Amino acid sequence: MKKFSMKPKVVFEAGSIKYLSTLKKGKAFVITDPFMIKAGFAAKILELLVSNEIEYTLFSDIKPDPPIETVSLGVEQMIKAAPDMLIALGGGSTIDAAKAILMFTQDLSKKSGVPYKRPKFIAIPTTSGTGSEVTSFSVITVNNQKVPLVHLDMLPDVAIIDADLVKTVPPQITADTAMDVLTHAFEAYVSKKASDYSDAMAEKAVKLVFAYIVRAYKNGNDIEARERLHNASCLAGMAFNNAMLGINHSIAHAMGGVFHIPHGRANAILMPHVIAYNANLESETDTVTAARYAELAKILGLPTRSVREGVLSLICAVKILLAETNTPMTLKDLGISKDDFIQKVDALADAALADKCTDTNPRKPNKEEIVKIIMS
Ligand code: NAD
Numbered sequence: 001m002k003k004f005s006m007k008p009k010v011v012f013e014a015g016s017i018k019y020l021s022t023l024k025k026g027k028a029f030v031i032t033d034p035f036m037i038k039a040g041f042a043a044k045i046l047e048l049l050v051s052n053e054i055e056y057t058l059f060s061d062i063k064p065d066p067p068i069e070t071v072s073l074g075v076e077q078m079i080k081a082a083p084d085m086l087i088a089l090g091g092g093s094t095i096d097a098a099k100a101i102l103m104f105t106q107d108l109s110k111k112s113g114v115p116y117k118r119p120k121f122i123a124i125p126t127t128s129g130t131g132s133e134v135t136s137f138s139v140i141t142v143n144n145q146k147v148p149l150v151h152l153d154m155l156p157d158v159a160i161i162d163a164d165l166v167k168t169v170p171p172q173i174t175a176d177t178a179m180d181v182l183t184h185a186f187e188a189y190v191s192k193k194a195s196d197y198s199d200a201m202a203e204k205a206v207k208l209v210f211a212y213i214v215r216a217y218k219n220g221n222d223i224e225a226r227e228r229l230h231n232a233s234c235l236a237g238m239a240f241n242n243a244m245l246g247i248n249h250s251i252a253h254a255m256g257g258v259f260h261i262p263h264g265r266a267n268a269i270l271m272p273h274v275i276a277y278n279a280n281l282e283s284e285t286d287t288v289t290a291a292r293y294a295e296l297a298k299i300l301g302l303p304t305r306s307v308r309e310g311v312l313s314l315i316c317a318v319k320i321l322l323a324e325t326n327t328p329m330t331l332k333d334l335g336i337s338k339d340d341f342i343q344k345v346d347a348l349a350d351a352a353l354a355d356k357c358t359d360t361n362p363r364k365p366n367k368e369e370i371v372k373i374i375m376s
Contacts, residue, residue, distance in 0.1 A: 004197035004242045005155075008123070008134045010234060012161035014223055017124065019160055020048040026084035027055045029119065031074065031098040033062040033090045039168055041126065045089055057081040062090060065141045065256060065263075066097035074101035075108065086119040088156075089165075091177075092130030092139075092263070095123045099138035099154035106153060123156035126165045128216075128229040129177025129264055131184055131237015133159035139253065139263075146257040148356055155241075161234050163227040171217050173262070175325035178213040178229055180264030181205060181236045182318070183271060187246040188239035190278060190292045191360045198243035201235045203299055208232035210300055210321070217325045247365055248274040250355035251374060254348045259336055268327050269334075272315045273376045278363050279311045289362040345374055 011019045028049055036042045037060050049056050059077050061070055078086070078101055088098035102121060109116035123133035132138070136155040139148050169177070185205040188198050208228045215225035251274075252266035261269075279290035286307040294310025297303075302317055304310035319329070328334050331341055349370040352358065358365070365373075 002193075002195050004195060006238065008156045008159045010134065010159045010161060012231060012234070014163045014227060016160050016162045017044065017048070017165070019158070020045060020087075020122075021052055023049075023052055023054060023085065025053045027057070027081065028085045028087055029078050029081045029083035030056050030058050030087045030089065031062065031094060031101065032058070032060045032088070033094050034060060036060070036089055036094075036126065041165055042089060045087065045124070054085075057083070062094045062097050064091075064093045065146065065260065066093050066100070068140055068142045071097055071100045071104065071140055074098075075104045078102075078105045079108065079114070083119045084117075085122060087122045087124065089124045089126065091125065091127035092132045095125060095130070095132040095156075096138040096140060098123070099132070100140050100149060103138075103149065103151055103154050118153070120158070121156045122158045122160065124160045124162065124165065125230070125233065127169055127173065127177045128166055128226070128233040129180040131181070131233050131240065133161070134234055134237040135241040137241070141257060144257050145351065146253040148253065150356070159234060161230050163223060163230045166226050166230055167220050167223070169220065171220065172326070174220065174229075175213065175217050175327050176262045176264035176268065177233070178209055178216070178264070179268035179271070179322075179327065181229070181233045182209045182321075183248050183252075183264075183267040184236035184240045184245065185209070185232075186271070186275070186296070187248055187357075188236065188243040189296060190289050190362045191240075191243040191246060192362060193243045193360050195243065198239040201239035202243070203296070205232040205236035205239065206296055207299065208235070210317070213321060214324050244360035245357040246274070246278070246361035247352060247358055247370065247373070249357040250352040250361075251348070251370065253355055253357070254351035255374075257351070258344055258348065259334075261334055261336075265327060265334070268322055269329060269331070270373065271318050273373045275311065275315050275318070277365070277369065277373055278361070280363060281308065281311060292362075345371055348374055
């Protein structure tokens with residue numbers, strides 16, 4: 001039986017952070033990163049809490065690609081804090097770390113018989129990329145390997161989509177994270193688990209990214225572009241939380257763990273090659289997946305006189321977006337040496353094949369095919 005879950009309540013529009021002033025008295029555990037402290041965003045949140053007589057404990061040690069060691073530190077502090085609410089303020093790394101901290105705190109409390117009440121979980125994304133605020137996934141790093149965790153208990157209760165918090169995202173991170181959104185939407189759309197429900201979210205997210213990425217990249221203060229990209233990120237999150245992802249993400253996870261390439265950028269570099277592989281352009285007959293990509297091309301108003309033309313025009317449109325946002329398109333552009341890469345390609349392919357996202361890819365790859373995509 002197929003299903004589509006819509007659990008987190010989503011509040012959105014610039015300024016929607018004021019939702020926090022509707023919270024009742026209690027204790028909050030606030031997880032964030034050093035940038036949020038420096039930029040004054042954390043202070044804004046804490047002010048709203050204090051004005052509502054909410055006590056708080058602040059944990060602001062989150063690093064990109066959150067390592068398991070940071071999660072362990074967070075668990076220790078959360079157990080001490082015993083909060084009624086957990087607030088994650090930051091990019092995907094912060095929200096993912098908060099999810100892992102929540103899950104491990106719960107596990108540990110249950111195992112040791114300590115009384116535990118799940119805190120209300122509020123996620124406030126400050127990048128428009130991962131959609132983590134509406135998913136039950138978390139990606140943490142263990143020994144240089146990105147490990148995806150999946151558990152329904154990690155799904156936030158409330159997501160606050162406030163575009164005022166993304167105006168400071170620098171142009172290149174704006175582009176990288178928006179390409180992550182596009183990858184989520186594309187992969188959800190062609191996934192084995194796609195449905196009418198996830199398609200609706202994915203199609204809208206694709207349209208919004210194409211319409212607003214360049215505007216937000218060129219002018220961070222373009223609040224309309226910021227709002228629409230922030231919504232796109234959340235919609236794509238809802239799509240892939242239900243339809244799951246594919247090998248674009250499996251390979252990006254593997255590469256991110258080893259080379260520490262920003263997640264969205266790794267996805268972006270791989271995207272044209274993964275579309276070509278999934279659509280199986282070498283086949284003489286049009287595949288179902290090729291037709292799905294062509295549908296997306298049609299939605300975007302690209303040339304689609306044939307399925308093949310649709311797929312090729314979609315690939316071309318992606319490459320134009322990469323060029324317009326100055327996103328590196330090759331490993332050399334990222335400063336990774338070919339020798340280093342060749343040495344690691346075997347392990348990367350193994351990690352990608354073992355990644356959960358590979359299960360829902362529309363075409364089942366073998367190791368040789370994964371190596372070919374990575375090397376292309
Ligand atoms: P991030 O959270 O790692 O942040 C990247 C950088 O941007 C950091 O230095 C951060 O301080 C900075 N930043 C964040 N908000 C900012 C703002 N408003 N202004 C200026 N700088 C800001 O980046 P991300 O792309 O949001 O998250 C990537 C992580 O999320 C990866 O670990 C990836 O694997 C994971 N991920 C998770 C999911 C999921 O479903 N849980 C999906 C995709 C990716």
